[in-house]
Amino acid sequence: MTELSPTDAAKDAAARAAVALVQDGMRLGLGTGSTAVFMVHRLAARIRAEGLRLRCAATSRATCELAGRLGIAIEELDEIGWLDLTLDGADEIDPDLNLIKGGGGAHLREKITAAASDRMVVVADPAKVVEVLGAFHLPVEVTPFGVETTRIHIQRLLDAMGMTQRPMLLRQRDGAIFRTDEGNLILDLSLDRIADPAALGRGLNAIPGVVEHGLFLGMCHLALIGSPDGSVIELTRPEVSA
């Protein structure tokens, strides 16, 4: 087996700790991204070794395909109805466990899945832990129809909130405009510092054409931060017990 880079070793350590929370019979949401890939591999290994009986929903086509290749049966979220636990990655995690997600463009399905779960546990490497959200771009999923007017609405909102931002980029991947699993587009906002994430989230949700933004506020119950040496730190919200 090839040796993991320090960052990947940290992601794998977090993934291992998250998968240790899984119990037989659980209904699970499986996140998206490179850390989630480690998590899905670890989960598949536990299912093989222990014969766990789980019901799993995936937050993206990519995760659905990976899980299928590893022998994890995936059902539609609506077939399962409600989940006990969702395990997912994040792009930024603040001290209140508010998150920026959507680096992989899956934050709409990820948010629907996390909101349909009793608990959301985030797996990440230490680089994701920040004091204030915003250094990572904020992904906003928008409908293709009216994308330019939606962009104007977002700019006006940011101006009204006194938030500066560099050009709002329409996300590209492999030289083409990126489409989400729902067929929508993503505008990536470069904000540097989000002083009031709740107000920004409310403002974005009020814009016609905005489908969902990547701020996950008050949704994460526990963050597992792996280290390259294999150790894991648990971060909890002050009002939430692990």
Ligand SMILES: O=C(CO)[C@H](O)[C@H](O)COP(=O)(O)O
């Ligand atoms: O929100 C996500 C995808 O939409 C990912 O969870 C997030 O981008 C973190 O990804 P990675 O584990 O690759 O750093």
